[in-house]
Amino acid sequence: DAGVIQSPRHEVTEMGQEVTLRCKPISGHNSLFWYRQTMMRGLELLIYFNNNVPIDDSGMPEDRFSAKMPNASFSTLKIQPSEPRDSAVYFCASSSNRGGGRAWVDTQYFGPGTRLTVL
Amino acid sequence: KQEVTQIPAALSVPEGENLVLNCSFTDSAIYNLQWFRQDPGKGLTSLLLIQSSQREQTSGRLNASLDKSSGRSTLYIAASQPGDSATYLCAVKGGSEKLVFGKGTKLTVNP
Numbered sequence: 157d158a159g160v161i162q163s164p165r166h167e168v169t170e171m172g173q174e175v176t177l178r179c180k181p182i183s184g185h186n187s188l189f190w191y192r193q194t195m196m197r198g199l200e201l202l203i204y205f206n207n208n209v210p211i212d213d214s215g216m217p218e219d220r221f222s223a224k225m226p227n228a229s230f231s232t233l234k235i236q237p238s239e240p241r242d243s244a245v246y247f248c249a250s251s252s253n254r255g256g257g258r259a260w261v262d263t264q265y266f267g268p269g270t271r272l273t274v275l
Numbered sequence: 276k277q278e279v280t281q282i283p284a285a286l287s288v289p290e291g292e293n294l295v296l297n298c299s300f301t302d303s304a305i306y307n308l309q310w311f312r313q314d315p316g317k318g319l320t321s322l323l324l325i326q327s328s329q330r331e332q333t334s335g336r337l338n339a340s341l342d343k344s345s346g347r348s349t350l351y352i353a354a355s356q357p358g359d360s361a362t363y364l365c366a367v368k369g370g371s372e373k374l375v376f377g378k379g380t381k382l383t384v385n386p
């Protein structure tokens with residue numbers, strides 16, 4: 157298996173532009189997580205999906221952020237409009253929920269991340 | 276609100292030394308605790324997962340312990356090697372169903 161795939165690996169954009177980050181989870185995994193990592197705040201969970209349904213989006217910082225999971229093999233995280241303070245590394249992770257609804261029983265597998273720079 | 280602290284933030288040791296990384300958390304009502312490794316420019320790799328009912332887990336030269344009542348975990352690395360150089364993060368899963376991460380300890384093993 158290729159693992160969790162994220163694209164692009166690097167994104168440089170100007171303030172006000174729309175940014176779309178993409179993630180392909182590991183085949184067969186039914187939970188997907190979006191994280192943001194910065195030096196100041198460390199690694200923070202933004203949102204997670206279980207069986208393509210958003211379960212908890214309380215970590216999404218503002219309405220400028222939105223995430224979708226149209227099918228089991230694809231998810232997007234969109235920022236519109238982007239701001240310099242959104243600069244960070246964004247990780248996607250997936251796991252297999254064998255716990256009958258407890259998405260955290262199994263180990264999460266992380267993608268390589270997307271380094272976003274907003275000028 | 277759960278808070279996870281890792282001390283020290285950075286550690287440099289000579290090759291071959293045994294070392295301990297520390298993790299503490301404020302809310303002892305956790306479901307499990309995980310240790311991850313992060314290499315520069317890459318994602319996280321899970322090393323060990325300890326369920327709340329367990330006291331320790333071992334994998335090769337790594338041993339992780341958990342003392343839930345005191346809110347502490349340690350990651351012991353035996354006979355460290357330059358290839359162990361990375362940032363090590365611990366994360367706890369608690370009642371809020373979220374993984375809360377520490378900021379990590381950056382380990383450098385010098386040949």
